Amino acid sequence: MQECYTQLLAEGYLTSQVGSATRVATGAYQMPSVPVARPGRPRLIADFLWGVPDLASFPRSDWVWATREACAHVASAELGYSDPRGNPAFREVLSAYLRRVRAAAAAAERIVICTGYAQGLGVVVRALAQLGVRRVAFEDPGYGEADTSESMKVTRAAGVQLAHVPVDELGLDVAALDASGARAVVVTPAHQSPTGVVLAAERRHALVEWANRNDAFIIEDDYDSEFRYDREPVGLLQGLAPDRVFAIGTVSKSLAPAIRLGWVLVPPAHVGAVAEEKHMSDRGSSGVDQLAVAALLESGRYDRHLRRMRAMYAGRRGVLIDALARHAPDVRLTGLAAGFHAVAHLPDAADERAVVAAARQRSVGLYGMSLYRADGAVTPPQLVIGFGCVGERAIESGIRAIADLLR
Amino acid sequence: MQECYTQLLAEGYLTSQVGSATRVATGAYQMPSVPVARPGRPRLIADFLWGVPDLASFPRSDWVWATREACAHVASAELGYSDPRGNPAFREVLSAYLRRVRAAAAAAERIVICTGYAQGLGVVVRALAQLGVRRVAFEDPGYGEADTSESMKVTRAAGVQLAHVPVDELGLDVAALDASGARAVVVTPAHQSPTGVVLAAERRHALVEWANRNDAFIIEDDYDSEFRYDREPVGLLQGLAPDRVFAIGTVSKSLAPAIRLGWVLVPPAHVGAVAEEKHMSDRGSSGVDQLAVAALLESGRYDRHLRRMRAMYAGRRGVLIDALARHAPDVRLTGLAAGFHAVAHLPDAADERAVVAAARQRSVGLYGMSLYRADGAVTPPQLVIGFGCVGERAIESGIRAIADLLR
Numbered sequence A, B: 001m002q003e004c005y006t007q008l009l010a011e012g013y014l015t016s017q018v019g020s021a022t023r024v025a026t027g028a029y030q031m032p033s034v035p036v037a038r039p040g041r042p043r044l045i046a047d048f049l050w051g052v053p054d055l056a057s058f059p060r061s062d063w064v065w066a067t068r069e070a071c072a073h074v075a076s077a078e079l080g081y082s083d084p085r086g087n088p089a090f091r092e093v094l095s096a097y098l099r100r101v102r103a104a105a106a107a108a109e110r111i112v113i114c115t116g117y118a119q120g121l122g123v124v125v126r127a128l129a130q131l132g133v134r135r136v137a138f139e140d141p142g143y144g145e146a147d148t149s150e151s152m153k154v155t156r157a158a159g160v161q162l163a164h165v166p167v168d169e170l171g172l173d174v175a176a177l178d179a180s181g182a183r184a185v186v187v188t189p190a191h192q193s194p195t196g197v198v199l200a201a202e203r204r205h206a207l208v209e210w211a212n213r214n215d216a217f218i219i220e221d222d223y224d225s226e227f228r229y230d231r232e233p234v235g236l237l238q239g240l241a242p243d244r245v246f247a248i249g250t251v252s253k254s255l256a257p258a259i260r261l262g263w264v265l266v267p268p269a270h271v272g273a274v275a276e277e278k279h280m281s282d283r284g285s286s287g288v289d290q291l292a293v294a295a296l297l298e299s300g301r302y303d304r305h306l307r308r309m310r311a312m313y314a315g316r317r318g319v320l321i322d323a324l325a326r327h328a329p330d331v332r333l334t335g336l337a338a339g340f341h342a343v344a345h346l347p348d349a350a351d352e353r354a355v356v357a358a359a360r361q362r363s364v365g366l367y368g369m370s371l372y373r374a375d376g377a378v379t380p381p382q383l384v385i386g387f388g389c390v391g392e393r394a395i396e397s398g399i400r401a402i403a404d405l406l407r
Helices: A001-008 A026-030 A060-073 A088-102 A119-128 A150-157 A174-180 A200-214 A269-280 A286-300 A301-327 A351-362 A392-406 B002-010 B060-073 B089-101 B117-131 B150-157 B174-180 B202-213 B268-282 B287-299 B301-327 B352-361 B392-407
Strands: A112-114 A135-140 A163-166 A184-187 A217-221 A245-250 A261-263 A332-335 A341-345 A384-385 B111-113 B135-140 B161-168 B184-187 B217-221 B244-250 B262-265 B332-334 B340-346 B384-388
Touching: A060 A119, A060 A301, A060 B060, A088 A112, A088 A286, A112 A119, A112 A269, A119 A150, A119 A184, A119 A245, A119 A269, A119 B244, A119 B268, A135 A174, A135 A392, A150 A163, A150 A261, A150 B268, A163 A174, A174 A200, A174 B352, A184 B089, A200 A217, A217 A261, A217 B384, A217 B392, A269 B117, A269 B268, A301 A332, A341 B135, A351 A384, A351 A392, A392 B217, B060 B287, B060 B301, B089 B111, B089 B262, B089 B287, B111 B117, B111 B268, B117 B184, B117 B217, B117 B244, B117 B268, B135 B150, B135 B174, B150 B161, B150 B287, B161 B174, B161 B301, B184 B392, B202 B217, B301 B332, B301 B340, B301 B392, B352 B392
Parallel strands: A135 A163, A135 A184, A184 A217, A217 A245, B135 B161, B135 B184, B184 B217, B217 B244
Antiparallel strands: A112 A261, A245 A261, A332 A341, A341 A384, B111 B262, B244 B262, B332 B340, B340 B384
């Protein structure tokens, strides 16, 4: 996910310069190795970083309980190297969950467990490259510039060309995709990353039709669909076209990024290729952690945690809407249907970068949309405002502190 | 590790045919997803599979305890995406441990945490390829044929050529390495995989001298050095030449393969490149698991577990030596200094494959050295005999059941 990249940038682990590739920050290697004091993250009134869940709410005791369950019940043989697709019991539980909650066409034998979204994308893209896919399209706005996007670097490293396809208020422009010559596309249908647009029904169907017509593939990044507010959850696109869609999900938003587990729902014909890429990559993800997540799913603790988090994010979302309405009533907020970020539309004349820099001077962390545009354009001026990892009071104080900048 | 591959072959997840690449077994995708009944592993009197520790001895309660410690003390910020090198606190504890136990030139800032050996090798080889390394040498016997070795496939996927360098009774033939034109070599100095030879002191020095003279690199696979019997542990080669050696270690043999954690000690000049490859690969390994291993190391529970296991493996090793001495006294056993496998040298006229097949008929799992030779040669006939995951009684019964085949 782009947001991971944003966080690493924010924390000083990566450096990004206009016109050059992102690098791991050299200075980062000199830092003292003390766990608690994170470098490069000055104390802010509010940090509207997006893509990070509320880390303080990680269900620590649930995780310990689940690990105990896993260790109590794991068969010794399961502690060895595993099926390249991942632990069979976890895949069984997960497939039932995804059928029920995400309307997925999921079956245990067609799931490949991975470490997270980044690895999932990597193994899928490499498998597609072997199938002869030569160009992969990305949403724009999306991962940003090709030189700074880890996802695009991974894609290019697989020997694949990139295409950028615009996103409008209905989501991905499928006609533009068709014209791009790409034979695969990475999409975020439930809550476009980062614009927050929900892919419209007619676009969903057009996208599937595009894939069928061109023998093409859809890589669905289902990154924050657990959290929806105004309406019923939108099911996975994968459920409409399981032969064409690789759907990737993780626990990075539902539990925490530090629990490195994700999954890919793979079209039946390509399970072997994806499993082999995963096997080549690292010989499988932690068996104990897989069984721990299975225990959380089966016991209902996972759903209970999600309900708790949904209420927390809904509260923060409400405070954000309210604070902007009171302090900067001209700023339009979109992309609020799901997840824990939204887009603030600044007046046309606003200078996005200047707003971000001035807010930082006032100890408020803001992130401009230009970071996520393929050409880095600063117009129209917009901010991607995360409310996942910032408390209600901080949201109110932060917006109040910078409200005049947004006018 | 080759042995992982061997186990997957044995368990039916991979298929291997002479002259063709290893593939994930298609049939494996049809298997019922029941966790306990592992497919393709018939009940054997004894399975002398190697490279797998005693899975039944995985310290389950220690792991639950360590996870609880990790969850109790982890800072919320550490539950987000982490430093691309891994959790700083874990690297600090690990570096102290490796300095003490493995005579490593280890410092936290030069460690990159990875998922296991396979991923460690992958990130190092890709970083070396970017440095301009065009050929990497492997020990022979070692990973076997290039088409069936996952490690060699990963290396070739990085755009690098392979070379095979013979191993004799002193370890890797450094003169042959020099002649190979390789600018990097993967070695197992503490207990050659699979011959069990310990790299002789003069060869260690010759190898470092080779690296210095050729601006070349050594990738040290420190896969089973925790378990030594007759003599003092051999320190890491990395301690002699920290600017030239990438040393890879894991908990796969000390705890279990299902805990997917390893580390690379990286020459200072290349930390950024390796960290970036790791970041591209999967955005880091589990932060909670890293802190759990840190708790095991700091509390002394890790050492206590290793002492217990060393005693167990020493007992099994003794039973194996004894059983062969009694039932097949002409079979010479070498490579016993460390780890939990050894090499049985069959009479020159023996047909290695026939012995393996006949033993399987008698429900005894044997693995021939030809699997690990680059050209697949069946002479001299040898068996790699694992005693890590087979009990003392099974060793005695197994050897007795096949003793006549070994004569």
